Amino acid sequence: MLMALMDGESWPAGDLARQAEIQPATASYHLEQLVAGGLLMVIPQGRHRYYRLTSPAVAELLEHMAAVSGPAPVRSLRSSSQRDALRYGRTCYSHLAGRLGVVWCQSWVDGGQVKAVDQGFIVTERGQRTLRLVGIEVTSGTFIAQHAVDWTERVPHFAGPLAKTVTDRLLTVGWIERGTIPRSIHVTGPGQAGLVEFGIRIPDERSVD
Amino acid sequence: MLMALMDGESWPAGDLARQAEIQPATASYHLEQLVAGGLLMVIPQGRHRYYRLTSPAVAELLEHMAAVSGPAPVRSLRSSSQRDALRYGRTCYSHLAGRLGVVWCQSWVDGGQVKAVDQGFIVTERGQRTLRLVGIEVTSGTFIAQHAVDWTERVPHFAGPLAKTVTDRLLTVGWIERGTIPRSIHVTGPGQAGLVEFGIRIPDERSVD
DNA sequence: CGATTATTTTGAACGCCATCGAAATGATCC
DNA sequence: GGATCATTTCGATGGCGTTCAAAATAATCG
Structure with a gap:
């Protein structure tokens, strides 16, 4: 979910849940923690609650972490083609x-x-x-x-x-x-x-x- | 333990355990994971096993993480005076x-x-x-x-x-x-x-x- | 070689955390 | 105002990760 937010855009909880392939309830639980931890902020708009990184500094940190950890192992075909698109x-x-x-x-x-x-x-x-x-x-x-x-x-x-x-x-x-x-x-x-x-x-x- | 290793020096497991205030067995378990995760490398020397960060890149990442997360809450007087020394x-x-x-x-x-x-x-x-x-x-x-x-x-x-x-x-x-x-x-x-x-x-x- | 020290391995217990289904809340749409 | 959608809260479950004591391994010291 953090990776999905790395473009600095805001996404509603449901979309993030779908991308992470977890139940909305689970996503909501985690997103709350990330907000509590100061990594995310939430912008309520109507029945949607848009989550976004609190600052570009967070994105930089994530990029840094991803760079050090190296490419993640491919878990499924879907995430692989998704990765390919982002790789391009x-x-x-x-x-x-x-x-x-x-x-x-x-x-x-x-x-x-x-x-x-x-x-x-x-x-x-x-x-x-x-x-x-x-x-x-x-x-x-x-x-x-x-x-x-x-x-x-x-x-x-x-x-x-x-x-x-x-x-x-x-x-x-x-x-x-x-x-x-x-x-x-x-x-x-x-x-x-x-x-x-x-x-x-x-x-x-x-x-x- | 990672923070203690941030000077790029090598430390044996026991010392790291003492600094983290955990049992040696616990430290050993964790250090093994960190090695498996590629953050640490181990240099066996006699009956000691010296652990160190695998690269300066890891230290940079840790510094980055610490910077974003901000100062940790003080847990004890001891860790506080330790922090003061390092702060100087x-x-x-x-x-x-x-x-x-x-x-x-x-x-x-x-x-x-x-x-x-x-x-x-x-x-x-x-x-x-x-x-x-x-x-x-x-x-x-x-x-x-x-x-x-x-x-x-x-x-x-x-x-x-x-x-x-x-x-x-x-x-x-x-x-x-x-x-x-x-x-x-x-x-x-x-x-x-x-x-x-x-x-x-x-x-x-x-x-x- | 036996004693001591450093470290890891094993085993077991505990706690807690992630997860999900179901229900509740809140907002929009018709 | 009722239906629908997005999201969160609640409650319960299972699992897994952390922890430590005790035993095992390994190396040094006298």
Whole structure:
């Protein structure tokens, strides 16, 4: 359930129960504990009670835990295909993660849109021009944080405010869109060409290693 | 027990049991689980079996967890005084943490030995000269990572290779020394003057807030 | 080699915690 | 206002995990 909430969105108890494949009563019990423990907060809205992580810090911690613990053993076919989808692309507190996020980071390093500095990257002039393609205006030298480790890929990807802005923009212009599996992301038809122009070598969605 | 191992040192099962105030058999049982879970490794030496964290990554994760969970409620006077000692100064995987580590970081920012950049600090020319006082030679511009959050202080402190080098050096020249409580650090007599010259405003050991 | 120390293994007891079905609460919809 | 849906509360069950004492193993010491 915590993993399902890692995109920073709010989900009602029932949805979380279904995803965790447990009874609603059980989910309710656990969610209460997580709220008591300060990891979750609850936003009552009508007959729904929306749960969400109390802060991005919690998401970071979870990502950190997942990174150290390594990939979980596959329990069922369903969770496996679900994992594959998330492995391809997903949002992590509103920035791109998964293979898509990693490839973006690598492509931009190789393509010279960003220059690696300690603990992150700074946007080059080329990067500045590339960002302008999707209507984002920044001064070159702007810093982009990197996420220390990525859960499924174990390599850096962009994080922080600018990463979020870009992700939002890519969703708005319709180059990427959210899948049916919560937090999953995939590339749209127009996005195929768009992202290449945006300096991202798009990975094949079929061949997820 | 994990907290006791956070300095990266190796401890035998018995010592860990005593610190955790549990029976040796119980400790052994738990330590075995932690090894199975990949958090600990064991180094058999004679009739002792030394346990240690498998990697610095585990220590970072623990620090992260402690930071998010906040200070634990005080259970006993003993654990409280122990906590106070660690709050004053301690090593975290071979770099200074606790109030001492935080003050070092703040003093150097104020004193101009380092300049804050994103996700860390870089050594200025003044810092270069200060480091030379203890026989450490670096080029100005050298990067010092910062630990995102400090468990007891919740403010940044130095981490990474250079922080470790300095800590080792301060121990070698005898300005700081390890206390009886594992991981605890305090300032020696000579260190009082030395650390001031080294650009650190030494906090009073008595008045730990 | 016997005594001592460090540690693990075994075995058993206890407690508690996760789980679920059923009932209760609360809110929406018609 | 009654029906339906989302969620929580209640109550009961089963299981499992933690714990420790005692015994076993292993290594050191005299």
